[in-house]
Amino acid sequence: MAAERDRDEEHRAVFGEDLVIDEDGSDYDSDDADFCAHEKHVAKFGFPNSLTKVINRIKNNDPTIKKVSKYDHLVGIDGFSDLAWKLFGRYVGANTNITVINLSHLGLTDEKMSFLFKELTKSSSLIVMELSYNRFGSEGIRSMTPFLQNAPNLIRLRLDNRDNTTFDSESFEWLISALDGGPLKVLELDGCENLRDVTALSQFFLPQLVKLHLGSNNICIIPSFEDYTQLVELNLSHNELGADGCRSIAKLLKNKKSSLRQLYLRANQVGDEEAEILAESLQQNTSLINLQLENVVGFNKLREAGCKAFLKLLNDISSVEGTGKSNHSLTQLGLPSLGYRNETKEIRDIKILIDGALSINKRHKGKSHEAAREKIIESQMHTMRRKEFCRLQGVNFDYANLLEGIDDIYAPDVLAMASEMRDSAPYDTILYSMTYFERGGIPFTELYRMLKNLVPALTSLIDRKGLLEDTLEKNRAQMAANAAEYNMQTKIYSLQTAHFVSKNGALAAANFALNKRLLSMGSGKGPVEDISTVARKTNKRRRSASF
Numbered sequence: 416m417a418a419e420r421d422r423d424e425e426h427r428a429v430f431g432e433d434l435v436i437d438e439d440g441s442d443y444d445s446d447d448a449d450f451c452a453h454e455k456h457v458a459k460f461g462f463p464n465s466l467t468k469v470i471n472r473i474k475n476n477d478p479t480i481k482k483v484s485k486y487d488h489l490v491g492i493d494g495f496s497d498l499a500w501k502l503f504g505r506y507v508g509a510n511t512n513i514t515v516i517n518l519s520h521l522g523l524t525d526e527k528m529s530f531l532f533k534e535l536t537k538s539s540s541l542i543v544m545e546l547s548y549n550r551f552g553s554e555g556i557r558s559m560t561p562f563l564q565n566a567p568n569l570i571r572l573r574l575d576n577r578d579n580t581t582f583d584s585e586s587f588e589w590l591i592s593a594l595d596g597g598p599l600k601v602l603e604l605d606g607c608e609n610l611r612d613v614t615a616l617s618q619f620f621l622p623q624l625v626k627l628h629l630g631s632n633n634i635c636i637i638p639s640f641e642d643y644t645q646l647v648e649l650n651l652s653h654n655e656l657g658a659d660g661c662r663s664i665a666k667l668l669k670n671k672k673s674s675l676r677q678l679y680l681r682a683n684q685v686g687d688e689e690a691e692i693l694a695e696s697l698q699q700n701t702s703l704i705n706l707q708l709e710n711v712v713g714f715n716k717l718r719e720a721g722c723k724a725f726l727k728l729l730n731d732i733s734s735v736e737g738t739g740k741s742n743h744s745l746t747q748l749g750l751p752s753l754g755y756r757n758e759t760k761e762i763r764d765i766k767i768l769i770d771g772a773l774s775i776n777k778r779h780k781g782k783s784h785e786a787a788r789e790k791i792i793e794s795q796m797h798t799m800r801r802k803e804f805c806r807l808q809g810v811n812f813d814y815a816n817l818l819e820g821i822d823d824i825y826a827p828d829v830l831a832m833a834s835e836m837r838d839s840a841p842y843d844t845i846l847y848s849m850t851y852f853e854r855g856g857i858p859f860t861e862l863y864r865m866l867k868n869l870v871p872a873l874t875s876l877i878d879r880k881g882l883l884e885d886t887l888e889k890n891r892a893q894m895a896a897n898a899a900e901y902n903m904q905t906k907i908y909s910l911q912t913a914h915f916v917s918k919n920g921a922l923a924a925a926n927f928a929l930n931k932r933l934l935s936m937g938s939g940k941g942p943v944e945d946i947s948t949v950a951r952k953t954n955k956r957r958r959s960a961s962f
Contacts, residue, residue, distance in 0.1 A: 466489060466492065469489065470502075470503070470506065473503075473506045473507060473510055473513070474506040474509075474510075476509070476510050476511060476512060477512070478512045480510075480512060480513060481512060481513060481514055481515065482513070482514065482515040482516070482517070483507070483513055483515075483516050483517070484515075484516070484517030484518070484519075484545075485517065485518070485519070485520065485521060486517070487517075492518075492521065493521055493522070495527075497526065497527060497530045498530070500527050500530040500531045501530040501531070501533055501534060502534075503531065504530065504531040504532060504533060504534040504535035505534030505535075507535055507538060507541075508534050508535045508536060508537040508538040509537060510538070510540065511539070511540050512540060513538075513540055513541065514540055514541060514542040514543065514568075515541075515542065515543040515544075516541060516543070516544050516545070517543075517544075517545040518531075518544075518545065518546050518549075519545050519546060519547040519548050519549070519573075519575075520547070520548045520549075521549060522549060522550055523546065523549035523550065523551050523555070524549075524550050524551055524555070525551045525552060525553075525554035525555040525558070525581075527551075528551045528554070528555035528558045528559065529554070529555070529558040531558075532558045532559050532561070532562050533558070535562050536561040536562045536565055537565075538562065538566060539566075539567055539568065540568065541566060541568065541569055542568050542569060542570055542571065543569075543570070543571040543572075543573075544569060544571070544572050544573070545572075545573040546572075546573070546574050547573050547574060547575035547576065547603075548575060548576065549576065550581060551581065551582070552581030552582050552583065552586050553581075553582075553583070553585045553586040553589055555586075556582075556586045556589040556590050556593070557589055559590075559593065560589065560592075560593040563590075563593035563594055563597065564593055564597070566597070566598075567598065568598065569597070569598065569599060570598055570599060570600040570601065570623070571599070571600065571601040571602075571603075572594075572599060572601070572602055572603070573601075573603040573604075574590070574602075574603065574604045575603060575604065575605045575606050576604070576605075576606055576607045581609075582607040582609065582610060583607070583609040583610060583611075584609070584610055584611055584612040584613070584615075586607075586610075587604070587607075587610055587612075587613055587615055588615040588618075590604075590615075591615040591616060591618075591619045591621070592615065592618075592619050594619070594621055595619035595620060595621070596619075596620065596621075596622065597621065597623070598623050599621055599623060599624060600623050600624060600625050600626065601624075601625070601626040601627075602621070602624060602626070602627050602628070603626075603628040604628065604629055604632075605628055605629070605630045605631045605632065605650075606630075606631045606632065607632050608632065608633055609633070610629075610632040610633065610634060611632070611633050611634055611635055611636060612634070612635075612636040613629060613634055613636070613637055613638065614636055614637065614638050616637075616638045616640070616643070617638035617639065617642075620642065621643075622645070623645070624643065624645065624646060625645055625646060625647045625648070625674075626646075626647060626648045627643075627646060627648070627649050627650070628648075628650040629650065629651055629654070630650045630651060630652040630653050630654070630679070630681075631652065631653040631654075632653070632654055633654065633655055634651065634654040634655065634656070634660075635654070635655040635656065635657065635660070636660075637651070637656065637660050637663050637664075638663060639663045639664075639666040639667065640663065640664060640666070640667040641666040641667055641670060643667065644667070644670055644672040644673050644674060645674055646667070646673075646674065646675050647674055647675065647676050647677065648675075648676065648677040648678075648679075649664075649675060649677070649678050649679070650677075650679040651664075651679065651680055651683070652679045652680060652681035652682055652683070652707070653681065653682040653683070654682075654683055655683065655684075656680065656683045656689075657683070657684075657689070658688050658689050658692060660683070661680075661685070661689040661692045661693055662692055664678070664680075664693070664696075665692050665693060665695070665696035666696075668693070668696040668697055668700050668703065669696050669699065669700070671699070673700065673702050673703075674702055675702055675703055676702055676703060676704050676705065677703075677704070677705045678703060678705065678706050678707070679707045680693075680706075680707065680708050681707050681708065681709045681710065681749070682709070682710050683708075683710075684710060684716055685708045685710065685716065685717060685721070685751060686716030686717055686718075686721060687716070687717060687718055687719075687720040687721035687724075688721075689721070690708070690717055690720075690721030690722070690724050690725060691720065691721060691724045693706070693708075694721075694724035694725050694727070694728040695724070695728075697728055697742055697745065698728060698740075698742065700742065700744070701744045701783070702744065703744065703745060704744060704745060704746045704747065704780075705745075705746070705747040706745060706747070706748050706749070707747070707748075707749040708748075708749055708750055708751055709749045709750070709751055709752070710751035710752075716751075717750060717751045718762070719759070719761055719762055719765070722750065722762055722765040722766065722769070723765060723807065723808060723809075725748060725750070725769055726765050726768055726769050726772075726804075726807060726808060727741075727808055728741065728742050728745075729741055729742055729745065729748075729769060729772035729773065729776070730768070730772045730790050730794055730804065731808075732794060732795070732801065732804035732805055732808050732810050733808070733810050735791055735795055738787065738790050738791050738794060738795055739787045739790075739791060740787075741772075741787070741790065742776075743775075743776050743779070743783040743786035743787055743790075744776065744783065745773065745776060746773055746776045746777040746780060747773065748769065748773060750766065750769075761807065764803070764807060765807050768803070768804065768807065771793075772790065775789050775790055775793070
């Protein structure tokens with residue numbers, strides 16, 4: 416055995432690593448080796464015998480192999496030698512059918528990464544690559560750089576490295592610089608305890624990135640993400656962002672071009688200050704639908720002030736205009752919890768109102784006008800509900816400020832919305848069950864109170880001189896219409912009269928002609944009487960006979 420190892424080392428030193436010695440002493444280039452016919456020699460490269468056929472199929476570009484991983488075709492890949500990794504990278508790089516490669520949980524070190532990616536650079540078919548739960552760091556990422564810079568179709572890269580202490584901020588910077596300007600759409604990098612700074616995302620740019628997962632690290636320094644308006648999902652859970660991190664994220668949320676729909680900031684110890692920053696940034700945002708801020712019970716810093724900030728975001732009770740301009744796109748909001756026993760009644764009440772507003776947003780998803788209308792009806796147009804909202808938001812309960820900020824011309828529309836509510840059904844029986852079932856919707860007494868308080872606003876609209884002029888003009892128009900109708904009726908009557916006279920004249924002329932004709936016949940009985948005359952004489956004779 417020792418002699419054989421010495422012989423291999425001697426030939427490799429002279430002819431290079433790719434030279435394989437056959438049993439008869441001849442040599443051949445490994446690139447030309449037929450792995451099916453030379454399984455014994457494949458073992459010299461460090462390929463386990465159980466994988467020789469699969470390796471041969473990959474080398475020969477077998478179209479039936481689209482995905483390779485430890486759990487599919489490559490069972491036993493854990494035993495690859497350094498040379499085996501090099502050849503494996505070469506064969507995958509030359510393969511045009513493999514689109515997915517999963518090399519997770521293989522304990523890949525920086526050294527093995529250098530062997531693997533030395534020949535993988537030529538790959539053009541890979542779409543997805545997973546290298547999670549390995550042990551490489553900055554040097555391993557540097558080995559990947561040529562491949563990442565020349566992978567025209569790579570859209571997803573997963574490098575979760577839980578419990579990996581070698582992947583740090585420098586490794587991240589190398590990675591992002593290699594991906595700069597590329598086609599990558601999904602980057603997942605969770606669980607690197609030494610990853611603290613990800614500002615490389617602002618130094619370089621990934622124009623196609625839509626999903627970014629950087630959870631369960633120790634990140635405390637982040638970029639503004641302001642230029643990443645194409646991002647749809649951002650996960651920064653289980654980090655150490657703090658107020659500064661929330662301000663950086665707020666810049667993206669305030670950008671009107673932002674496409675962000677999912678934002679996960681769990682376990683970042685979000686307190687009142689952070690909540691107020693995020694709530695303020697969402698006032699004009701119409702894209703975000705899911706915001707998760709949950710924390711581990713016992714580490715929650717969020718109190719009444721932060722909860723009130725989100726309540727005001729979703730339903731600003733200060734005025735009808737405030738409610739109308741509230742956020743109507745957010746449908747899911749996960750707030751940290753102190754545990755039911757440790758939360759104050761006020762926090763629980765606020766969260767109930769928040770859930771009600773989220774339910775309205777979800778019901779009218781994509782229809783902000785309808786959501787605003789229902790919120791106004793449900794919260795502004797009911798005394799008991801409005802009192803509760805005002806109490807929790809610190810707003811003075813007064814109908815006089817109901818239309819504050821709104822053009823008075825819309826006051827009648829507000830009253831019309833209030834009257835509609837009388838027959839509406841409750842949107843949340845838990846939240847408003849007492850007021851609905853006991854009062855049956857908004858009663859006329861509340862409409863009266865609203866109208867009474869709105870009288871100054873309504874009367875201020877009246878231009879008395881203009882009102883009289885409008886009335887006179889309407890009366891003149893009505894008189895003109897009546898005259899026109901009379902003239903029309905007169906013309907119709909004249910036409911009907913002329914037609915009647917003409918018709919009777921024609922009949923009289925016909926009778927005259929008939930009498931004249933009978934006389935010319937010489938009947939001796941005088942002119943022929945018309946039918947009506949004969950009928951009258953007949954009836955007269957009958958009456959005489961009856962007497």
